[in-house]
Amino acid sequence: MMKEVSSQYPEYEWQDERLPEVVVHFMLWPGATHSWRVAYDARMHVHDARIWLTRAQSPYDHWLTPGAELQLTRGERVWMSTDGDGATRVSVRSKLPALRHPLRRWLSRLLRLNTEMVEPVSR
Secondary structure, eight states, X not given: OOOSOOSSSTTOOOOOOOSOEEEEEEEEOTTOOEEEEOSSOXXXXXXXXXXXXXXXXXXXXXXXXXXXXXXXXXXXXXXEEEOSSSOEEEEEEEEOOOOSOHHHHHHHHHHHHHHHHHSOOOO
8 A cells, every 4th residue: 555645635644544535626616605415424625715614503604724624424514605716626535435245235136136037026
């Protein structure tokens, strides 16, 4: 496993983790408020300008400056905006969920297919 920090992604901390990670980059535009429900536990990183973020279940607002990170929890709804002069880059990193019993799931699908071949099921 690679242990050095890549110069292309200096903010990433390389660790001995086996789960793959998904990184989504997006832009926040001044004057627009964006909202989404967090699908998986994630870490948000602010790149260019200050952003405002609030959570549905929290009475607090967060003002995140460039370089700041915030941990987001699966299922929560967040709203964010920027007060910068231009668009602000934000990235969200999350681990892919581990597949539970992939062999068992595959076998059950195979059995369902086999029974549908013998006795078709209307859908």
